[in-house]
Each structure stands twice: as C-alpha cells, then as structure tokens.
Amino acid sequence: MKNVLGIILMALLISCKSDSKTDKEGPEKENGRLRSEWKLAEKEKNPNAKNVDTAPLGEVANPTAYTFDDFRISKNRVGIFSKGMSISDVYNTLPRDQIKKKVGYGEFAGDTYDDYEIYDANGKKILVLTAMEKGNTHSKIGRVLILDKRFETAEKIGLGSTFGDLERYYATDKMSPDIEHIVIDVEPINAWFTIGKTELREGWWNGRGIDRSKIPGTAKFDGICIWWK
Structure with missing residues (x-):
C-alpha cells in the first residue's frame, strides 16, 4: 500500500510542478476520497477489464x-x-x-x-x-x-461542453485534483465533471487549491459521473 501511495504522490508532485513544500503536499491532502472514487470511474474506460x-x-x-x-x-x-x-x-x-x-x-x-x-x-x-x-x-x-455525448442536462451541458458552459448555470467552487484531471463536484445534480490537466494554464495549483483563473472557459469536459446514495 505504501508503494502505491508513493507512486500517486510522485505523480501529483510532477503534475503540479511546484517548488515549495506546501505546493507539493497540497494535492495529496485535498479530498482523498474524491480522487480515489474518480479513479474507479476512470477504470471503466479500460478495455482490458x-x-x-x-x-x-x-x-x-x-x-x-x-x-x-x-x-x-x-x-x-x-x-x-x-x-x-x-x-x-x-x-x-x-x-x-x-x-x-x-x-x-x-x-x-x-x-x-x-x-x-x-x-x-x-x-x-x-x-x-x-x-x-x-x-x-x-x-x-x-x-x-x-460515455455518450447525447446525454445532456436541461442546460445542454454534456461531454464536450466547456467549463464556461457549466459556470453559467452552476457553482463550480468545489474542485479537487486527480492524477491526470481536475474534478468539479456539482452537488445540485450529484455530478462530477472532469477536465484534463493538459487543458489548464501553467500554475493552476497555487499551494492552497486550484486557481480558477487558470482554467480556460474553453476547457472541455472529458468525463461525467452521476452519484446516487
């Protein structure tokens, strides 16, 4: 288990490209459950299952x-x-x-x-x-x-929609980093939206959290997951 956690931490450190100790530790500490559960959702795209x-x-x-x-x-x-x-x-x-x-x-x-x-x-x-x-x-x-772009909210938000589209209708202040994505938790519809880190501007992690100003309005969602409890 320690080896797995070590690999995850190393990937986060590299992706954040931060020089300070606070910057390096931040992503690993923020909402571990969110990252862990979204990783399970990502595994559904694995054709070798x-x-x-x-x-x-x-x-x-x-x-x-x-x-x-x-x-x-x-x-x-x-x-x-x-x-x-x-x-x-x-x-x-x-x-x-x-x-x-x-x-x-x-x-x-x-x-x-x-x-x-x-x-x-x-x-x-x-x-x-x-x-x-x-x-x-x-x-x-x-x-x-x-997995299909035909699925959309009442506001026409679905796979391929942008961060700007989502911001027009929902609060987007609850975010967490994953290894290759950031995850946006939209509680009113029990949904998680993911954006690849490659879509973000440099410096998106500011040591305390995700800097919203570094997320382009044109950044597209490549994953949507609805959770029911």
Whole structure:
C-alpha cells in the first residue's frame, strides 16, 4: 500500500510542478476520497477489464432492441434510469444483449465492484451503471458513468461542453485534483465533471487549491459521473 501511495504522490508532485513544500503536499491532502472514487470511474474506460456473464440466471433475452430516446441528465435521473432503481429493474427494462456485466477492479487487492455496461440499439456503449453492492442484482444503482455525448442536462451541458458552459448555470467552487484531471463536484445534480490537466494554464495549483483563473472557459469536459446514495 505504501508503494502505491508513493507512486500517486510522485505523480501529483510532477503534475503540479511546484517548488515549495506546501505546493507539493497540497494535492495529496485535498479530498482523498474524491480522487480515489474518480479513479474507479476512470477504470471503466479500460478495455482490458474482465468480462463475466451478462445476466442473472433465468433472464430471457428480448429479441427486439430497445431504442433510447431520453438523454436527459438530472439530479435523480439519467435517461431512463432513475435513483432507486435496482440492477434487476435494469434487466426488466432492457433486452439482455444490451447489458454486459463486468468486474471492475479498484486500487487495492480485493477491491472489486460490479459494473453493467449499457448499449444502444446500434451496439454502441453509452453508459456504465455500478451497483452499490457487488454480487446482488437487487442492489440499487450507485453510480452512472456517461460515455455518450447525447446525454445532456436541461442546460445542454454534456461531454464536450466547456467549463464556461457549466459556470453559467452552476457553482463550480468545489474542485479537487486527480492524477491526470481536475474534478468539479456539482452537488445540485450529484455530478462530477472532469477536465484534463493538459487543458489548464501553467500554475493552476497555487499551494492552497486550484486557481480558477487558470482554467480556460474553453476547457472541455472529458468525463461525467452521476452519484446516487
């Protein structure tokens, strides 16, 4: 564990490019849970994740593909999926071949969770749903990772939208650095938006936190995740 934490700390020190001790320690201390959980979301984009059986025993595949036409993101809803829905509800809503269960792996040994990839009628992966409890299809959805630009908030904010777009409608003062991104926590819609550090101006970490003036209004979001508790 110490080796892993050491690697994470070193990456943060390099990315921040700070000469002072305060600058070096700041990112490591700020909101560790936020960084850790977003790293799990980033792992969903890993094509080497292990595939497992696509549905619980007894499920019957629906021969007709479901066509998605609802792409609205809100606090308690992402398209046809809403807060409080269980994984069983998902299987009762979509044909079996539009759901693929995968095992996700966390940072430490034994840290695993159940993901359910959702595909549209054309076979494109558009969402990843993560169960609150692994090994239990009656578990509720705890996280929704958005992979398709068609999903947007009522204000038309989605993947590819900019920091300036978000600032016009929501408070953006709750931020935290990750290894390769900064994460913006937008509580009114239970969402995390990520921007790659390569989009930021030099000196974005000022020793106390993220300097908002170093985030261009044109910086685009490359990740959106909705969290339900």
